[in-house]
Amino acid sequence: MDSKELLEVALKLHGHKCPAMPLGLRAGLAALKKLEVERASNKELFTFCETGYAHATMCFVDGVQMATGCTYGKSNIKKLAYDKNAITVIDVKNKKAVRVAPNPEFQKKGLASEFVQLRKKGIEPKDIPPEIVDPLVDKIMNAKDEELLRISELFDYDFKPQKGTFEWYECERCGEVVFAHKVRIVDGKKLCVPCAQYPEQVGLW
Ligand SMILES: [Zn+2]
Ligand SMILES: [Zn+2]
Known part of the structure; x- marks a missing residue:
C-alpha cells in the first residue's frame, strides 16, 4: 500500500478525519523505514505505544496500528499510558528497536490549531469542517520526517513475546x-x- 491508500483504509477503520491519526501513520511508517522491515503480517514486530486512555491525540494509535500491522487483535501492541504519543517498534527476530516521537515543535503548533480549539469546546471531529481539518491532514501526510518526528538510532532490544495457548x-x-x-x-x-x-x-x- 502506498501512503495515500494507507490513509484511505486507516480513515475507514478510524471513523473520522483528524490530525492525530495520520501523525500515527507517519510515525509507524518512519519506524518501519528505520528498521528496514515491512508491516507485520503476523507478529514479526511489537510496538510499545506511550499513549494513555483519556487525553487529546489518542487517535494516534489507530494510525500506528495501520502502518505497523501491530494491532490490539494480534496483541503485538501495548499501551504504556505515559500520556505521550511516542512509539517504540521492535523487530522481534533481529532484536532491534527504534523509538519515534512527534517533533515537539510540530506537535505544539498542532495543539494550538483551530481544530484543537474546537475539540476543546466539545465539537466532535466529524463535525469540524473539512476546510479546517483537510489542510492539517495534508500537511502531516506530506511533511518531511525530520519536520514531523524525532527518530532514534536503532538500539538492541531482546523482546520475548508471551506464547499463545490453544489449550x-x-x-x-x-x-x-x-x-x-x-x-x-x-x-x-x-x-x-x-x-x-x-x-x-x-x-x-
Ligand atoms: Zn481521530
Ligand atoms: Zn464462566
Missing part, C-alpha cells in the same frame, strides 16, 4: 470456552474469571 476448558459454571492461562480453580471446579469472581452475576452478560 482451552469449558467453564464449569457458565459453560463458555476459556483459554488455559485464565482458568481459575474454585472448590475443585475449573471456572472462567467472571464466574470465579462474581458467581452471583452469572447470566447477566
Whole structure:
C-alpha cells in the first residue's frame, strides 16, 4: 500500500478525519523505514505505544496500528499510558528497536490549531469542517520526517513475546470456552474469571 491508500483504509477503520491519526501513520511508517522491515503480517514486530486512555491525540494509535500491522487483535501492541504519543517498534527476530516521537515543535503548533480549539469546546471531529481539518491532514501526510518526528538510532532490544495457548476448558459454571492461562480453580471446579469472581452475576452478560 502506498501512503495515500494507507490513509484511505486507516480513515475507514478510524471513523473520522483528524490530525492525530495520520501523525500515527507517519510515525509507524518512519519506524518501519528505520528498521528496514515491512508491516507485520503476523507478529514479526511489537510496538510499545506511550499513549494513555483519556487525553487529546489518542487517535494516534489507530494510525500506528495501520502502518505497523501491530494491532490490539494480534496483541503485538501495548499501551504504556505515559500520556505521550511516542512509539517504540521492535523487530522481534533481529532484536532491534527504534523509538519515534512527534517533533515537539510540530506537535505544539498542532495543539494550538483551530481544530484543537474546537475539540476543546466539545465539537466532535466529524463535525469540524473539512476546510479546517483537510489542510492539517495534508500537511502531516506530506511533511518531511525530520519536520514531523524525532527518530532514534536503532538500539538492541531482546523482546520475548508471551506464547499463545490453544489449550482451552469449558467453564464449569457458565459453560463458555476459556483459554488455559485464565482458568481459575474454585472448590475443585475449573471456572472462567467472571464466574470465579462474581458467581452471583452469572447470566447477566
Ligand atoms: Zn481521530
Ligand atoms: Zn464462566
